[in-house]
Amino acid sequence: MNRIRLLVLNAALGPLDYRLPEGVSAPAGSVVIAPLGPRKVTGIVWDEGRLPGEEIAFERLRPILEVLPVPPLPEALRRLIEWTADYYCAALASVARMALASGGALGGPATMTEYRLTGSEGSGRMTAQRKTALEKLSGEQGTMRELAALAGVSEGVLRGMAGSGLIEPVTVNIDRPYPAADPDHAPPDLSPVQAEVSARLVDAVKAQAYAPFLLDGVTGSGKTETYFEPVAEAIRMGRQVLVLLPEIALTENFLSRFAARFGAAPVLWHSSLKSTERRRAWRAIADGSAQVVVGARSALFLPYANLGLIVVDEAHETSFKQDEGVRYNARDVSVMRARFEGLPVVLASATPALESLHMADIGVYERLELPSRFGGASLPTVRLINLTREKPGSGRWLAGPLVDGLRERLERGEQSLLFLNRRGYAPLTLCRNCGHRFKCPSCSAWLVEHRLSARLACHHCGFETRVPEKCPECGESDCLVACGPGVERIADEVRDLFPQARLAVATSDTLNTPERAAEFIAMAEGRAIDIIIGTQLVTKGFHFPDLTLVGVVDADLGLEGGDLRAGERTYSQIAQVAGRAGREAKAGEVLIQTRHPDAPVIAALADGDRDAFYAAETEARRDAGAPPFGRWAAIILSSEDEKEARQAAARLGDVRPRFDDCQILGPAPAPLALLRGRYRYRFLVNARRSANLQAVLRDWIAGVQFAPGVRVGVDIDPYSFV
Numbered sequence: 001m002n003r004i005r006l007l008v009l010n011a012a013l014g015p016l017d018y019r020l021p022e023g024v025s026a027p028a029g030s031v032v033i034a035p036l037g038p039r040k041v042t043g044i045v046w047d048e049g050r051l052p053g054e055e056i057a058f059e060r061l062r063p064i065l066e067v068l069p070v071p072p073l074p075e076a077l078r079r080l081i082e083w084t085a086d087y088y089c090a091a092l093a094s095v096a097r098m099a100l101a102s103g104g105a106l107g108g109p110a111t112m113t114e115y116r117l118t119g120s121e122g123s124g125r126m127t128a129q130r131k132t133a134l135e136k137l138s139g140e141q142g143t144m145r146e147l148a149a150l151a152g153v154s155e156g157v158l159r160g161m162a163g164s165g166l167i168e169p170v171t172v173n174i175d176r177p178y179p180a181a182d183p184d185h186a187p188p189d190l191s192p193v194q195a196e197v198s199a200r201l202v203d204a205v206k207a208q209a210y211a212p213f214l215l216d217g218v219t220g221s222g223k224t225e226t227y228f229e230p231v232a233e234a235i236r237m238g239r240q241v242l243v244l245l246p247e248i249a250l251t252e253n254f255l256s257r258f259a260a261r262f263g264a265a266p267v268l269w270h271s272s273l274k275s276t277e278r279r280r281a282w283r284a285i286a287d288g289s290a291q292v293v294v295g296a297r298s299a300l301f302l303p304y305a306n307l308g309l310i311v312v313d314e315a316h317e318t319s320f321k322q323d324e325g326v327r328y329n330a331r332d333v334s335v336m337r338a339r340f341e342g343l344p345v346v347l348a349s350a351t352p353a354l355e356s357l358h359m360a361d362i363g364v365y366e367r368l369e370l371p372s373r374f375g376g377a378s379l380p381t382v383r384l385i386n387l388t389r390e391k392p393g394s395g396r397w398l399a400g401p402l403v404d405g406l407r408e409r410l411e412r413g414e415q416s417l418l419f420l421n422r423r424g425y426a427p428l429t430l431c432r433n434c435g436h437r438f439k440c441p442s443c444s445a446w447l448v449e450h451r452l453s454a455r456l457a458c459h460h461c462g463f464e465t466r467v468p469e470k471c472p473e474c475g476e477s478d479c480l481v482a483c484g485p486g487v488e489r490i491a492d493e494v495r496d497l498f499p500q501a502r503l504a505v506a507t508s509d510t511l512n513t514p515e516r517a518a519e520f521i522a523m524a525e526g527r528a529i530d531i532i533i534g535t536q537l538v539t540k541g542f543h544f545p546d547l548t549l550v551g552v553v554d555a556d557l558g559l560e561g562g563d564l565r566a567g568e569r570t571y572s573q574i575a576q577v578a579g580r581a582g583r584e585a586k587a588g589e590v591l592i593q594t595r596h597p598d599a600p601v602i603a604a605l606a607d608g609d610r611d612a613f614y615a616a617e618t619e620a621r622r623d624a625g626a627p628p629f630g631r632w633a634a635i636i637l638s639s640e641d642e643k644e645a646r647q648a649a650a651r652l653g654d655v656r657p658r659f660d661d662c663q664i665l666g667p668a669p670a671p672l673a674l675l676r677g678r679y680r681y682r683f684l685v686n687a688r689r690s691a692n693l694q695a696v697l698r699d700w701i702a703g704v705q706f707a708p709g710v711r712v713g714v715d716i717d718p719y720s721f722v
């Protein structure tokens, strides 16, 4: 039959049927261009019978225009796309777009012109510049611009040389192959425990079957070295590996370790790749030549030709959850991908998510443990500083014992890290005269003062404004007061206390490019920094041998606001940042400032009793019917018009379904009632595991016709409660 059904990459359209022209073959997964009215659409040929739709008489079907020159999306990926759309209540087209994430790559191979020396004498005069160029460019090949930079002459000179026959053009594929990683380049000497764990993973890679693992190893236990061995095995077998990292800021560190072990860089994938890099990576992934891909969550949906292993590092990180568009959790979808593809998946963490631990407890995931630090280093000692007794001076945030700790480290020439999860100088600015508070015009949020850039900024929508000289409300000058601390303010305090200390503020504002991150790491490793003051960005992955003191400025911060995972998040953040201390010979110490030393999370951190914390948290979740024992979903209705949003929420509320196993709360204005100029209302749904949550939500929402300005977002297993 020459009839095909397409999943078109436009979420507003359903599946569409077409005809294959005579002599054209397009198996399921093929990416094609089809006519749509006067326009063209990109679509994926879908498996027969899997997309519901109306049958149209064959004679009325239009032929597709073109089959694009890329490998068809593999079957396992097609099943993953279906599963993801279904589970997260998202449009198939939106999920499929993540697989075809490079428009440029779909056009097929492309060539470009590079130049090199011909080796002949050529004609024309031999100027000094030409002579230099001939010397410098021996054995080189590149674009005119690259060669000009290499030779230190202008492109005009080189073009003249091409005219005289000294330089010739060569046509090359623009997608240069990636350097090959060598699995035997520099294997480590693993400790006996590491060796045992890695052997288990190597076996799983050899077995080429679905096998989920929880790699549960304390900070500094060498999880990376340990999972590099199964990576090496996959490379030997000619299979691809995907390593997901939670943040681009962490990749620098990973890249250098990877290069040291395998002698070449892996293939990078993240949202800020240039379109040429994206194209090159996508094509290498799809044709199987990309051996190891390291990426952010979006790398998960790419069309790997021949995947052999998935590793999710720092698997507890909440940034694996996408909160916009397709609201998926890359950690969970990784496991599904491994299942559809039939391969091992490793979730690595020192502080696994409760959900992951539960899966290990009930035997669904195989647990692999690295219970101690590598090389005999011990875990740091932890001490609480009770802020209700040890009060910092007025306008100060660091209590006496923490200041003493910093001083001792400075005297000993060791490093310290102060952790406060708040960017900028102060989270709130107000007018001393009239009490005016600076708010974002498009969000219900305070503006955060950033003193380094002399701006007030909204951390939700990116709005920025200069810090005004006068209060816009009462007109008084010199009357603005900063309330509360951010990292910049802590840095000021430290500078005041220790003027001679070399400080670095490490946040997404200061380490916003891979180059800056690399520079920071080099300085910290090279002992050019005495005290690091950072946000959650510095809590994980880093390994600085001389860092012996970690100070948590405000351990209570994450517990405010009361979202479902507040306790767990606080625990893992503080345990991770604590894990940066004393990773080598010198012992580490962690000082935690808190007003609630008896809160279960804080007490567990002080006692280093992870099991007690997880046990208590597990019971609390069981009582609340929260994950992993029950399920949550959120529905967010938004509109630029407050009334429209409110009415939409009320209408949806009026037709709420009633089931015993699904409790629906709301509608209520969302905590962030205004976000990027849109008014937001939300429902929270708490369901028992037995409920068919997605079906309930889909039927419920489908029953209401919303005004065109209303957006309806469904968030399954939400992480954000704003």
Ligand SMILES: Nc1ncnc2c1ncn2[C@@H]1O[C@H](COP(=O)(O)OP(=O)(O)OP(=O)(O)O)[C@@H](O)[C@H]1O
Binding pocket: 188, 189, 190, 191, 194, 217, 218, 219, 220, 221, 222, 223, 224, 225, 349, 350, 374, 540, 541, 542, 543, 579
């Ligand atoms: N077998 C080994 N041989 C040599 N060095 C090792 C070995 N195992 C671990 N290391 C070193 O020990 C340090 C800690 O290892 P690694 O960063 O992999 O730990 P981790 O478990 O990922 O820690 P975290 O969870 O804190 O990031 C690193 O500097 C690493 O190079």
Ligand SMILES: [Zn+2]
Binding pocket: 440, 441, 442, 443, 445, 458, 459, 460, 461, 462, 463, 676
């Ligand atoms: Zn805003």
